[in-house]
Amino acid sequence: MGSLIVAAVVIGACLIPLALASDLLVDWLWFASIGYLQVFWTTIGAEGVVFLAVWTGTAAILWVNGWLALRFARPRSAQPVAAPPWSPAANAPPDLLALVRDRLPVPRLVAGSAVVLALLVAAAEASNWSVFLQFGPYGAADPLFNKDIGFYLFSLPAYILIKNWMMLVLVLSGLFAAAIYWVHGDIEYDLHGRSMSPAVIAHGSALLGFLFAIKAWSYVLDRYLLLYGDNSVVVGASYTDLHLGLPALWLGAGERDRSVPQARS
16 A cells, blocks of 8 residues: 555656646747747746745745754653653653654754745746846836836836745744744643743744834835725725825834825826
8 A cells, every 4th residue: 555655656746747848848849830939948947047046045044944943942852751650641642743853854854844845835936937027117107106117017016026925935934933843842732721932932023023024015015006096986096095095004114204295297
């Protein structure tokens, strides 16, 4: 039974790159037939660069958080503590987490998990490669923020993708570190109570600080998204958006002395 499972996993792992290769071959033949082979290579190159950049950044951030969790987690031994025969602890089952932890190469497991998670994130983000190829000035500015239209067409979508990626990686980092702390007993959550070690609190506080910083940047970007508004009456930033929504976004971004910009005629 075990050999069948291993064989199925190996076959599945071989079929995935085979399917990807067949798609690439079809695209290559089609672009070559219409004389746009350079477009095909540009597409592949851009997708590869985005994939590599996202994979490298995600893996590095996850690994750093995992390494910090391993570094500051409380060491625990799987060796049972001697207890009197009449004590309930004498008949207690062994700590399975401690047994598994002490028998596995945890640092390598953490690094491998970071690499696998980064591959999944990179595979999802690589489909947005076209956003990073579109750039350049449009030649006209919006009347509210005096930004070139090219910023809204090209730069703003890229910034939003980067912001969303940062939020995703931050959440994954928190879950990744929390799992390591839980395995080491720094996080305890059961019927008898809940507790967290000082290392968990410090690590979580640092990640929470990064979350607030990213959220503040998100509010800054949301200002420009007001121009995309459509309330079935006015397309763009309405009076309510300018006098209520925009000051609220500035406040969320940490700016208190920002007045509503005056639209240019």
